[in-house]
Amino acid sequence: METTLPPVADPADLREALVSRLIEGGHLRTHEVIAAFRVTERHRFLPGVDLKAAYVEDAVPIKHDETGEMISCISAPSIVATQLEQLGAESGHKVLEAGAATGYNAALVGQLVEPGGHVWTLDVDQDLVDRAQKNLAQAGASNVTVVLGDGAAGLPEHAPFDRIHFTVGAGDVPVQILEQLAPGGRLVLPMRIRGTGTCSGRPSPG
Template sequence: MPIKHDAGGEMISCISAPSIVATQLEQVGACPGHNVLEAGAATGYNAALLGHLVAPAGRVWTIDVDTDLVDTARTHLQAAGAGNVSAVLGDGAAGLPEHAPFDRIQFTVGAGDIPTQVLDQLAPDGRLVIPMRIRGSISRSFAFERDGDTWKSVSCEMATFVPLRKGICDDLYTRVQIAGQGDVHLETFSEQLVDREAMPAILDTPARPVYTGVKFRQGDPWQWLYLWLACVLPNGLSRMPGRRAGFTPHFAWGSMAALDGDTLAYLTIREGEDTEGRFWAIGVIGHGPRAAVLAEQVATAIEEWERDYGNHAPAPGFRMATGDSRDQLKAADPRFIIDKPASRLVVDWP
């Protein structure tokens, strides 16, 4: 539920869905007596829950960049009787070294990289829970613990959060509105090679559809296919929400799209039935000067995922390192090494 927008109408703070709040709290694993830092105070609701989990001897510090949000959180926390929780003004990515070490650090805002300063504020057996964008729009909430000089995930859940802002680890995206009727827009990020001037008119160019032999059935998750495509495609995978005549996304909310300069290819589906019942065949629709080539590239990657991994294999694992320890993390397939300015993330497919 949005609680604050910027001057352009973009949501910059919100209350997460209860299921996401519960999922992240399970990832945090806060216990009585823990000292906890939360980045992203918002209304103070999540901090109050953390305060309940660490009571009676534990302490929670929640931090936000806007004075109005901090003041509101303080009011709510006082009304809730959360006497072991303090809301402070500051940059969550910088942490609160004066109150460290923390047994748990939880980010309820998204990051495009690991805020390395907070790692030094964790206790030796501490845990960092952070929703981190992998490539393009694909983001997951990681729970990292130390593994020698590097880090390993002990939990990883699909989740997207409002990004960090006004600080040292901002992760703002550029929203490109698609011209014409409807409300379709495209999320783009600084590391993506995309011609943003060409994108508004992209759906006015001829469509080049390609269908794969990959079938999804009722209840099949899309998260692992998204992760695979985010890793193997040159510019990751971007959200493309909205509706418009002639736009046939794979979900009612919109689609995920691959970008390549002045060309775009988004996911679509067509329904069918076989001896096993109803299915949805995954397709790709390209637009732009190299529409057919990009659509075929995405379709080939989808078929590779189905052949080598698919929805019935165990979930992948994740390793992370910062600084000089980055070189310790290797992978047999370099496509699954995601290098960022401050960190390296490795996806270990089984």
């Protein structure tokens, strides 16, 4: 799919072009998620990355292992939009996110749960936690807390959560996570199918 960008690399124009593409593609549907995308500056969470590259339809690697293999990235905008529409976060909700990465997704969710809501985002890598904290602070996301920890274990001390969102794929639904989901809550988890493809869904607690 060919990406058309404004001739002038103005962040506001790039962001509006991104929103328009996501609406046209059916990835953005609700007013609340569209508004969050319009006010959250994706490029602020990708310092050092070319401005236009921050707004194209592609994932952006943010960390590699010693062999050069990517181990963390900021997902393509369409994936982020689709999962946030599935999540259905609302004002006042408590949300747990597994996979802080740059903090961009958590910032979007933070917009959705205002006023009165809060987001806790977890990551197992201290350097990613530090980066996400810095990015979120600069973005003024005061209702997001970044925590060093295993997303599969969750944060039982802050449970129950109205919404739980995994931004990383999993082969199964961690039982500990389901136990931290509030009655009537929603879990969005990208499931790895036979170790290859990924499908994002909303399994209901049993």
